[in-house]
Amino acid sequence: MNDKHTSMTMDTKDKGRVSGSGWTGRDMASALSQEACNPDAGRRLLRFASAVFGSMAACGIKQAALVVGCTLAVFAAAARCSGVELEFRMAPHDSPDSTVDLFDKQEPILQPVQTEHGVEMTKVGVAVVCWARNVELDGKPLFERYHEGRYVDRLPRARTEVAPGRHVIWPGNHAFTVHGDGSVSAESAGLAVADRVVTIKAYPVTVRAFLANPDESDLPPVMREAPLPDIAVRDADDVRAMEDAAHAGRAASPGQVRELLPIFERFAPLTIWLPAHTNGLGYELYPMGINFHLTDEGIRVGAGGGAPLMKGMTADRWSITVPLYGFPVVGDSKGSVVVAGVEKMNWSGKDAGVSKPTHWYPRRSNYEVRISQDGPTMTVSGDLSVFPFKTIRADIPDRASGVQRGLIVELPARHFKPGEMVEAQIQGVDPGIPPDWRRPLTNGIPIGEITNRLAGAAPVAMLKAYGSEDWKTLAVSAGTGGLARIVLPAGAADGLYVLRIGLDPGETSGPPITADTWVTVAAPRDAAVGAFIPRGRDSFYCGEEITFGVAVIAVAKDVGASASLKVSLADSGGKRFVLSEGRLGKAVPSGQRMTRVFKLSTDATLALAPGRYRIETALDGAEGRPCEFDMTDPEPLTHFGNIRIGKYSDYGARYAEILKTGIGAEEMASELTEQGFNGFMGMAYDMNRVARPGAVIESVVRERPELGPWEAYVQPSGRDRFLNACVRRNLRFWENLFTYNDTSLPRGDAILDACARYAALEVQSMRHSPAFQGVCLYDEIYFRSLIDPSPVVAAFEQAMELGFRARHPDLTSAKAMKAMDRFVGRPPGQRNVKDLETFRQYMAWEDECWKLWCSKLVDAVKLAMPSSRNFVLNRYWGGNGGNIGANGYEPHVYQGLEIAACVMYKDGGYGDRPVFAPMQADVMSGTGPKETWTQLHTFNG
Numbered sequence: 001m002n003d004k005h006t007s008m009t010m011d012t013k014d015k016g017r018v019s020g021s022g023w024t025g026r027d028m029a030s031a032l033s034q035e036a037c038n039p040d041a042g043r044r045l046l047r048f049a050s051a052v053f054g055s056m057a058a059c060g061i062k063q064a065a066l067v068v069g070c071t072l073a074v075f076a077a078a079a080r081c082s083g084v085e086l087e088f089r090m091a092p093h094d095s096p097d098s099t100v101d102l103f104d105k106q107e108p109i110l111q112p113v114q115t116e117h118g119v120e121m122t123k124v125g126v127a128v129v130c131w132a133r134n135v136e137l138d139g140k141p142l143f144e145r146y147h148e149g150r151y152v153d154r155l156p157r158a159r160t161e162v163a164p165g166r167h168v169i170w171p172g173n174h175a176f177t178v179h180g181d182g183s184v185s186a187e188s189a190g191l192a193v194a195d196r197v198v199t200i201k202a203y204p205v206t207v208r209a210f211l212a213n214p215d216e217s218d219l220p221p222v223m224r225e226a227p228l229p230d231i232a233v234r235d236a237d238d239v240r241a242m243e244d245a246a247h248a249g250r251a252a253s254p255g256q257v258r259e260l261l262p263i264f265e266r267f268a269p270l271t272i273w274l275p276a277h278t279n280g281l282g283y284e285l286y287p288m289g290i291n292f293h294l295t296d297e298g299i300r301v302g303a304g305g306g307a308p309l310m311k312g313m314t315a316d317r318w319s320i321t322v323p324l325y326g327f328p329v330v331g332d333s334k335g336s337v338v339v340a341g342v343e344k345m346n347w348s349g350k351d352a353g354v355s356k357p358t359h360w361y362p363r364r365s366n367y368e369v370r371i372s373q374d375g376p377t378m379t380v381s382g383d384l385s386v387f388p389f390k391t392i393r394a395d396i397p398d399r400a401s402g403v404q405r406g407l408i409v410e411l412p413a414r415h416f417k418p419g420e421m422v423e424a425q426i427q428g429v430d431p432g433i434p435p436d437w438r439r440p441l442t443n444g445i446p447i448g449e450i451t452n453r454l455a456g457a458a459p460v461a462m463l464k465a466y467g468s469e470d471w472k473t474l475a476v477s478a479g480t481g482g483l484a485r486i487v488l489p490a491g492a493a494d495g496l497y498v499l500r501i502g503l504d505p506g507e508t509s510g511p512p513i514t515a516d517t518w519v520t521v522a523a524p525r526d527a528a529v530g531a532f533i534p535r536g537r538d539s540f541y542c543g544e545e546i547t548f549g550v551a552v553i554a555v556a557k558d559v560g561a562s563a564s565l566k567v568s569l570a571d572s573g574g575k576r577f578v579l580s581e582g583r584l585g586k587a588v589p590s591g592q593r594m595t596r597v598f599k600l601s602t603d604a605t606l607a608l609a610p611g612r613y614r615i616e617t618a619l620d621g622a623e624g625r626p627c628e629f630d631m632t633d634p635e636p637l638t639h640f641g642n643i644r645i646g647k648y649s650d651y652g653a654r655y656a657e658i659l660k661t662g663i664g665a666e667e668m669a670s671e672l673t674e675q676g677f678n679g680f681m682g683m684a685y686d687m688n689r690v691a692r693p694g695a696v697i698e699s700v701v702r703e704r705p706e707l708g709p710w711e712a713y714v715q716p717s718g719r720d721r722f723l724n725a726c727v728r729r730n731l732r733f734w735e736n737l738f739t740y741n742d743t744s745l746p747r748g749d750a751i752l753d754a755c756a757r758y759a760a761l762e763v764q765s766m767r768h769s770p771a772f773q774g775v776c777l778y779d780e781i782y783f784r785s786l787i788d789p790s791p792v793v794a795a796f797e798q799a800m801e802l803g804f805r806a807r808h809p810d811l812t813s814a815k816a817m818k819a820m821d822r823f824v825g826r827p828p829g830q831r832n833v834k835d836l837e838t839f840r841q842y843m844a845w846e847d848e849c850w851k852l853w854c855s856k857l858v859d860a861v862k863l864a865m866p867s868s869r870n871f872v873l874n875r876y877w878g879g880n881g882g883n884i885g886a887n888g889y890e891p892h893v894y895q896g897l898e899i900a901a902c903v904m905y906k907d908g909g910y911g912d913r914p915v916f917a918p919m920q921a922d923v924m925s926g927t928g929p930k931e932t933w934t935q936l937h938t939f940n941g
Contacts, residue, residue: 083161084182086196088142088169090131090156092273093201093296096192099156100131100202100273109227109268125227125268131156131202132233132274133262136170154262169200171235171260172277172294189296190276200275203294204318207231207285208269209361212312212323214699226324227266229342229361232259233274236281236291236306281306287341289364290320310362311385325384326357329392330515335404337394340368340377354661355693358392360384371406375431376452378408387425389414393502393515405430405454409501409515415704416521419490424461426484428454428503428513453510457503459484460512466496466697466713494522495625496701496713518697522706526556527588530624530708531567531615534768536716539727541634541770543606548627550617551595551709552588559588563620567598570626572612579615593709605631624708630728634770637730642676643933646683646736647779647873647903655722656684660691662718669725679732681776682719685739687758690717690765719766726771733771736873737762737857739779742787745888747849748799755853756860763864774868777857780875780903782887783846804845816842850888851895858896871899871933874924878904878916884923900924901933 090100107127133154135142142160145153164178166187174188176198184193192199210224238257245251260283261272274294277283281304282293290313291306292299298317302308309315312323329337329345333352338344345356360367363382370377371394380390387410396404410425430453461474461484475487486501502514533548540546550567552559567580579598588594610633617624646652651668658665672680694715701710716724719735726733737759738746746755759775766772784793801813820839823831854872861870874893876883883904887893894900902924904916920934 083163084178084184084196085159085161086178086184086198088137088158088160088198088200090135090143090200090202090273090275093203096199096201101156103129103204103271103273104131105129106263106265125266127269128263128265128267129271130262130273132171132260132272134258134260135200135275136258137162138167139170142169169275171258171283172275173279174200174275188276201296202273202275203296203298204271204273205233205283205292205294205299206269206271206319207267207322208319209322209324211326211359213326214703225268226359227268228270228322229324229359230264231267231270231288232264232286233261233272234259234284234286235277236284237279239284239286240281278304280304285320287363287365288322288361292320307364310364310383312362322361324359324361325388326359327390327392328355329358329394330355331394332396332404334402335394335396336371337392337406338370340370342367369406369408371404371429372431372433375433375450376429378406378427378429380408380410387412389517391515391517393513395513397510397513403430403432405510405513407502407513407515409517411499411517411519414517414519414700416488416519418488418492418521418523420488422486422488422499423479424459424484424486424501426459426482426501426503428452428457430454430505430510430513454503454505454513457505457509459486460502460504460514461486462500462514463488463492464498464500465493466498471500488521492521494525494707496520496697496707518700520700520704520707522704524556525622525706526554527559527563527619527622528553528555528624528706528708529565529617529619529622530712531617531627532709532711532714533627533629534711535720536714537720537724537768538628539630539632539724540605541727542608542610542631543602543634544770545602546600546605546629547597548600548615549595549597549709549711551593551711552584552619553593553705553708554588554590555705557590559584559594559619561585561587564618565596566618568616569600570614570616571609576616593705595709625712627712632728632730634730636678638678641679641732641933643679643681643732643734644672644675644677645681645873645903647681649683651680652683655680655682656686658722659684659686659689659718661693662691662716662721665718665721665725666728669722669729669731673729673731678730679734679773680726681734681736682722683736683739683779689719689735689762692717720769723766723769723771727769731771732773733769734773734776734871735762735766736776736779738777738781742780742782742785744785744793744796745781745783745849746853747796747803751796751799752852752856756856759857760860760864763861763868767865767868774865774870774898775861776901777854777861777870777872777897779873782875783850800845800849803849804842807845807848808841811838811841813842847889847892851892854888854893854895862896869898871897871901873901873903876902876904876916876920883916883920890923894924894928894930897930899931899933 091098092100092103105127108123109125109127110121111124133144137160143154143156143158144151145155162178164180166175166177168175169188169191172188172190174186174190176184176186176188176191176193178184182196184196184198186193186198190201192201207228209226209228211226212224234257242257245256260274274283276294276296278293278295281291282300284291289307290301290309291304292301292315293303294300299315299320301315301320309320312325314321330353331337331345331347333347333349335352336344336346337358339358339360342360343358345358347354347356362384365382367380367382368377369380369392381387389411391409393407393409394404395407396402406429408425408427412423416422431450432453433450459476459478461476462471463474464471472489474489477485479485484501486499497519499517499519500514501517502512504512529550529552531548531550533546550565552563552565561584563584565580565582565584566578568576568578570576579600584594586594608631610631612628612630614626614628616626644651646655651672654664654668657663658668669680692715697713697715698710701707701713707713723733725731738755746752759777763775784797804811804813816839819835823835823839826832858870861868872893875887877886884890890900902920904920916934918934921932924934925932
């Protein structure tokens with residue numbers, strides 16, 4: 001039978017034969033039964049049936065019966081051979097009655113991040129649980145839903161008609177067969193078949209990343225988790241085909257690379273449910289180059305001929321863990337560095353010269369670093385175990401031209417011996433064009449002629465001891481492939497150093513470009529000793545007790561109990577006082593340390609003259625690194641307080657910078673005292689005020705026990721550095737806790753509790769310093785601020801409303817406002833005093849909110865530091881009526897405080913208010929006997 005037949009009739013003369021065919025009815029039925037199994041049989045049989053029944057009128061009864069019988073036989077065969085409707089499911093391998101979409105999750109991971117606007121909760125990644133997309137049945141999408149050719153949705157359940165025969169589900173090439181009788185059997189162990197339901201067993205693959213630098217080694221695991229770099233999950237065969245096409249210089253064909261991830265995010269972490277896969281190399285995490293098979297037994301990395309995991313990566317049954325190594329990148333103002341496929345880093349005038357980390361993971365392909373849109377690039381091996389210590393530098397030596405240069409310095413280690421030769425990998429690029437990423441600015445140079453002006457530049461190296469400002473030039477010889485051999489001084493003392501390495505293009509091509517790396521230099525030794533003071537304090541008041549530790553470290557072998565330990569105190573003139581001398585009395589096993597705690601009593605320090613001192617240690621005559629500190633006379637020059645507040649002044653901005661970098665603390669404290677101030681209130685709009693940018697030093701020393709206890713090199717936070725400077729100059733210090741652009745009064749139990757915890761933690765972090773006097777609880781808070789974002793105001797006011805209703809169940813704020821409207825809207829003789837009382841209940845609740853806020857903070861601060869002397873900067877106005885209860889009722893605002901203070905400034909030109917201070921003292925001192933500060937001026941307010 002073929003599509004060209006147009007008619008068919010039964011020949012009554014030749015009984016049992018079909019006219020024009022020569023076939024008997026039995027032959028016809030047999031042939032049509034076979035034809036019915038053809039995939040196009042449905043269309044043909046309908047046309048045939050129409051012709052047959054149309055000719056029945058010309059047939060006799062027997063002939064008609066024959067025709068009907070043949071037709072029924074044909075349709076019976078068609079019923080046996082047509083497609084079978086099957087249901088397909090993707091289900092967890094251990095829960096076949098459910099589906100994988102039950103586990104779907106996309107949860108943003110938020111972390112506090114320091115920005116130029118303060119500390120903001122920023123999305124750093126997304127915790128994702130998903131299931132594979134683009135699962136195919138015989139090369140066609142199985143679970144995706146389309147309408148008029150457009151994708152609309154996907155579900156892990158699908159019903160479709162499947163013809164008899166063998167069929168394959170991808171990925172994993174899972175085969176099953178539909179038999180002629182409609183039954184289904186599975187060839188693959190990754191499938192389960194029951195009642196015409198084909199279940200694809202899915203297995204969870206979790207990929208997570210963690211910070212792997214030694215600097216983070218002491219952090220708990222939850223704090224070391226990090227977002228994954230950009231990755232894709234693909235079939236390894238697809239990746240090979242794509243790479244082969246790229247090597248051949250042709251583009252991959254459409255659909256050649258089938259993505260299995262349904263979304264692309266900064267995963268932290270990623271869990272994807274996938275079918276089993278044991279064909280070829282299996283799955284691939286791209287571009288990491290991790291190939292793995294997936295079975296009931298779990299993940300098998302490298303199965304099928306794939307490469308093993310790179311160094312640092314680990315895999316267990318259902319997860320792969322990827323280490324992220326952070327490398328410092330330093331740029332100039334308006335500079336930028338692009339790590340292809342990883343990130344782009346920018347520097348503004350505010351963070352010029354600041355080191356920022358770029359996080360890389362081990363991979364089989366190289367990393368490419370660009371410092372301009374066009375021109376030469378720098379490549380770094382994806383095997384990060386080769387030259388594991390890397391520093392990237394980008395500078396713009398000529399601001400007029402804007403040309404940016406780049407440098408990468410790689411070192412095999414960061415711990416060396418005196419006289420050792422260090423082999424460094426150095427790359428530098430200077431394309432001679434600005435780093436414009438939007439369009440090429442080539443300074444008139446054709447793109448094809450852009451060259452590297454640092455090619456052939458001579459390598460240079462210098463060394464500087466920790467705490468010194470003197471650089472020593474080192475001998476350097478250039479090797480091949482960017483290698484340079486650097487010889488360290490044979491006579492270098494044991495210690496911590498900055499190793500500066502770079503390229504010098506010569507005077508005609510600009511100054512040298514260099515990058516700095518912290519390293520240690522030390523000779524082998526059996527034991528080490530050293531003294532340290534907690535928190536890195538280096539200034540004390542005469543009469544203050546000093547606690548310090550002395551650690552003995554057994555580096556290469558045991559330190560015996562008979563070893564002699566000597567601890568001395570020396571002044572700047574060289575005079576020494578022996579504090580302790582004798583035998584250890586207890587052995588220290590190899591690889592361990594023993595720490596003893598010593599105290600200089602108040603009487604002992606009171607007997608010391610102001611000046612510079614140092615604690616010296618010696619173990620069996622071998623000296624350790626001295627611990628130096630200053631002693632200061634605490635007696636003030638005057639008991640009259642002359643306080644400088646950081647609000648709206650250059651000192652506030654400088655103090656905020658000290659908090660972040662630790663730079664400038666000594667200079668600012670000296671400046672304040674030279675101007676006659678004996679007190680300072682810090683003002684920073686950042687809430688995260690504890691930063692230790694030099695903490696990498698501690699991790700470097702931790703790895704080198706020959707240098708003694710790492711605590712001797714502890715890096716104080718920026719604020720601790722400023723507190724040390726304040727003690728050194730007898731400058732009293734208060735920290736302002738809460739202020740953010742004239743904020744609204746916080747309300748609600750949850751936010752008040754959080755604020756109280758923050759206040760207590762802040763005080764605890766400063767109470768170790770005698771310069772710290774207390775806190776300004778808050779500055780310039782209003783009941784309602786128009787500057788706050790509306791969600792913040794809405795949350796506070798909702799909390800206030802709920803609190804008011806809890807206090808007065810029959811009232812709402814709306815009822816209170818309406819009561820006041822009625823009261824003032826009626827003639828005096830018709831006013832109902834109950835309306836006024838109703839309104840005053842709400843105003844009383846407003847006062848109560850101020851009381852709750854202030855008392856909560858005072859209680860937290862005094863619990864943390866009972867001796868603290870605290871105040872608030874309550875906002876007043878100089879005009880009439882603006883100086884009484886403007887922001888809270890005074891007895892509530894100043895309760896529990898030792899100092900009643902305020903802030904008032906001109907706000908646009910009212911002029912000086914000579915009588916404000918004496919008048920305001922009466923208002924503020926009505927809360928009980930305490931110091932009253934009414935003249936905390938802001939000079940440019």
